[in-house]
Amino acid sequence: MQINEIEALTRRIRGKIVEMSNKSQAAHLGSALSCVDILVALYWNIMAIDPLKPCEPQRDRFILSKGHAAMALFATLALRGFFPESLLDTFGSVGSCLEEHPSPGCAPGVEAAAGSLGHGIGIGIGMALAGRIQQIPYRVFITISDGECDEGSTWEAAMFASAHHLDNMCVIVDFNKWQATGRSCEIMALEPLAEKWRSFGWSAYEVNGHDMNELTSCLRNIPDHKGKPVAIIAHTIKGKGVSFMEDDNNWHYRIPTEKEVLLAKRELELL
């Protein structure tokens, strides 16, 4: 796909997310907007997937471990063709399969439930090992949040993956510098984050998490040529794409009004 087409796509997804948040009164808008480019890079440029065969054993797997960004995952899957866009309109409404955090098997393309942080990498390791045991050469991509690096289980998983040279897996840290109630690097000593992953035995890279070329060329390194699992620290902006939401942590919980939805969509060139 041409770069301008990809850009238009990320704007459409962001517009969808803003609409979904308003319609269902769902929080975590800023966290969903920060990871859109990562998801687009994976689903359009990197992963071997067929939306019409979501259970194909050979497929690459993706786990959104930061489950609170479910709106971004659902919008991405819909636009990639895993399910009709009309399903997004039901998000968060009574009886819908699309809850505010992904539930098990809630929609085609959702590989694992998430919500409580620090679970996705461990599940991903299980999948990566299963691929090795069953001799199916798929890859496993997991997106976590920077706040998720607070969880001890993240580092249990990090040590196990490198001990077993799981070069078929990749963790992308959506490093948007905020967690629910404060600056991620002030609450816990996250930095030097890439260095931490390296010292845990991973190949680690830092990229601009909103630059499609950088993201894509970095993600092409999986499986890793050094036989290590790969961590990509994607520097992102919380609320990316809507000027009045960018880097404003109020949008972790705030719901946009109708008027703000219009403003956002205008900025995203959707109106």
Place this chain on the structure above:
Amino acid sequence: MLARVDQRIILLSGDIGNKLFDPFKEQFPGRFFNCGVAEANMTSMAAGMAICGLRPVTYTIASFVTVRCLEQIRIDICYHNLPVIIVGVGAGLSYAELGATHHSCEDIAMMRVLPNMTVVCPGDAVEVRLALRAAFKRGGPVYIRLGKKNEPIIHKDEPDFQIGKGIIIREGHTKVCLLSTGNVLPVVLETANILATQGIDAQVVSMHTVKPLDEGLLKNVFSQFEIVATIEEHSLIGGLGGSVAEWLSDQRSRKADLLRFGAKDEFIHGAGKQKTARQSVGIDAEIIAREIFKRKQGNSHKNAKGK
């Protein structure tokens, strides 16, 4: 070995079982993982493997394989309803001498409350083997709670073992039925022997499955017997006794009284091995038999007065 028949079986250990798994590792290289002292990650990994069609078993000390990684069990295994078998060794006070960090008197309660979870506490090594086979057949999350090594074998022959169906170990024709779960079974049989010397011919049931409860069996014993006692090496809160009491409170009528024997709602302090620790909380054949006898006498007295 089950793993020879079923290629999907994978063994995950939390850095325990020194040499225990050597034969497995030799026969099935690539299907055993020492996951280190990282139970949360081990549990999440098992879930990921099960999502991909494998049949993982996680194994370490009972308190660590359950309570330490409770949320991983709840979300990664139970919420996804995955066929992962969780095996805990050192039920109750098996490792009494190691201190309360290694006691496991809350695990049944914590596993039982999780949706989709099955809880099996085999009464001896024969039941362990059968439980494992049954758990693989059942699918879904199963917790198997083991005692420790070298406990007496109760079953001379393989009994008909079905998850959710108690096994009558000793038929009783008088008034008392003893429901045992897990590693306490030898104590329960000793209790029955003591009661026999007092003219009480007690029935003994191995209620190896705490969830789902064998409601058919419970209906029978609570209508046939005068006293039904639950005995377990677990807290009185939330274990077999707690389950039976909950079930009983939903029943319209019953004949039997329920007596519950198990660990009190407190940590056990002070050094000592399993036998001492059991005695200190009243999980002891003499004590249990005495209590049952007392209640039996009281009931007879009440009935005589009533007439």
